[in-house]
Amino acid sequence: MARQAGAYREPMTEAAISIQGLCKTYAVKGGTAKRALDGVTFDVPRGQIFGLLGPNGAGKSTLINILAGLVNKTSGTASIWGFDIDQHPRNAKASIGIVNQEILFDPFFTPVETLEIQAGLYGVPKKQRRSLELLRAVHLEDKANAYARTLSGGMKRRLMVAKAMVHSPPVLVLDEPTAGVDIQLRQQLWEYVRALNEGGVTVVLTTHYLEEAEQLCDRIAIINHGRVVANEPTRELVGRAQEKVVAVTVDRDLTAAPTAPCFEKIVLKGGRVLEITYSKDRVNAGQVLAAVQEQGLGIVDVSTREADLEDVFLSLTRGSAGN
Numbered sequence: 001m002a003r004q005a006g007a008y009r010e011p012m013t014e015a016a017i018s019i020q021g022l023c024k025t026y027a028v029k030g031g032t033a034k035r036a037l038d039g040v041t042f043d044v045p046r047g048q049i050f051g052l053l054g055p056n057g058a059g060k061s062t063l064i065n066i067l068a069g070l071v072n073k074t075s076g077t078a079s080i081w082g083f084d085i086d087q088h089p090r091n092a093k094a095s096i097g098i099v100n101q102e103i104l105f106d107p108f109f110t111p112v113e114t115l116e117i118q119a120g121l122y123g124v125p126k127k128q129r130r131s132l133e134l135l136r137a138v139h140l141e142d143k144a145n146a147y148a149r150t151l152s153g154g155m156k157r158r159l160m161v162a163k164a165m166v167h168s169p170p171v172l173v174l175d176e177p178t179a180g181v182d183i184q185l186r187q188q189l190w191e192y193v194r195a196l197n198e199g200g201v202t203v204v205l206t207t208h209y210l211e212e213a214e215q216l217c218d219r220i221a222i223i224n225h226g227r228v229v230a231n232e233p234t235r236e237l238v239g240r241a242q243e244k245v246v247a248v249t250v251d252r253d254l255t256a257a258p259t260a261p262c263f264e265k266i267v268l269k270g271g272r273v274l275e276i277t278y279s280k281d282r283v284n285a286g287q288v289l290a291a292v293q294e295q296g297l298g299i300v301d302v303s304t305r306e307a308d309l310e311d312v313f314l315s316l317t318r319g320s321a322g323n
């Protein structure tokens with residue numbers, strides 16, 4: 001795929017997005033003000049696929065809407081492709097394409113018209129427009145002239161991605177682009193996102209699918225209660241998971257799970273399988289198995305599971321439910 005970001009000047013900084021001490025407090029009528037972002041600082045390196053994760057209500061959409069110019073920040077700074085969003089709002093806006101959670105376009109226009117109108121709004125000269133190329137890339141070429149309202153949910157989402165790319169921004173932000181999209185379409189969407197990234201576009205995505213984030217993202221920041229609680233290369237973040245799980249099948253039926261100081265958690269499944277969570281910086285699998293044997297149980301089978309992003313995510317955001 002051709003480099004999408006070619007039309008842009010070299011940025012003044014190396015970061016695609018730079019956020020410093022960003023705060024947002026929403027005024028709530030008749031109630032206490034809601035602090036949605038509380039001193040958020042991080043950089044999105046150029047050329048990466050960057051995951052922004054967090055539980056519901058953590059502040060992700062607020063952050064993205066500030067970058068999009070839809071929400072006014074309370075304090076702090078943000079720049080996109082080197083352009084401060086306050087000092088150079090037009091350049092900042094031209095440097096970013098945003099796919100929001102809501103599907104927004106006129107249902108009576110066709111996909112090709114939708115893209116042409118969007119290109120017009122961004123002042124893209126007719127000769128430089130590539131509406132059909134974009135539709136081809138999101139597998140919507142055969143729907144180019146259908147009414148947008150006749151598209152399926154997944155097709156509409158793909159049209160939203162194409163719409164965000166009409167002005168060839170060097171940075172693309174996707175806010176939960178695959179929510180409610182079936183697995184096959186998700187895969188297609190991610191293939192396109194990967195291809196854009198390979199073509200030089202920096203991608204920021206928020207997703208609730210941790211497995212997806214783990215597979216796609218070079219780096220992940222996790223926000224919780226409006227604060228950054230992690231910001232690391234994906235591999236390092238996953239490696240930080242302290243807990244490991246070992247499933248032990250024993251040689252007889254049990255009525256209750258045994259206990260031992262080295263078990264963080266133990267669950268009895270189906271009478272003979274003990275699913276034991278242990279902290280890998282305190283004990284190793286051998287010590288856990290020895291503790292099972294000390295209970296007078298014979299071990300028939302053992303399987304372990306590597307920690308994944310979900311483990312890290314849960315341990316970093318534990319206790320945040322009901323926000």
Ligand SMILES: Nc1ncnc2c1ncn2[C@@H]1O[C@H](COP(=O)(O)OP(=O)(O)OP(=O)(O)O)[C@@H](O)[C@H]1O
Nearest residue numbers: 026034036054055056057058059060061062063323
């Ligand atoms: N316009 C608003 N007025 C008042 N409070 C708001 C407003 N928008 C968001 N909030 C609150 O700010 C906090 C952060 O919301 P935000 O939508 O940014 O979270 P999020 O991480 O995007 O969540 P989700 O994953 O559910 O979309 C939440 O507590 C939310 O209720």
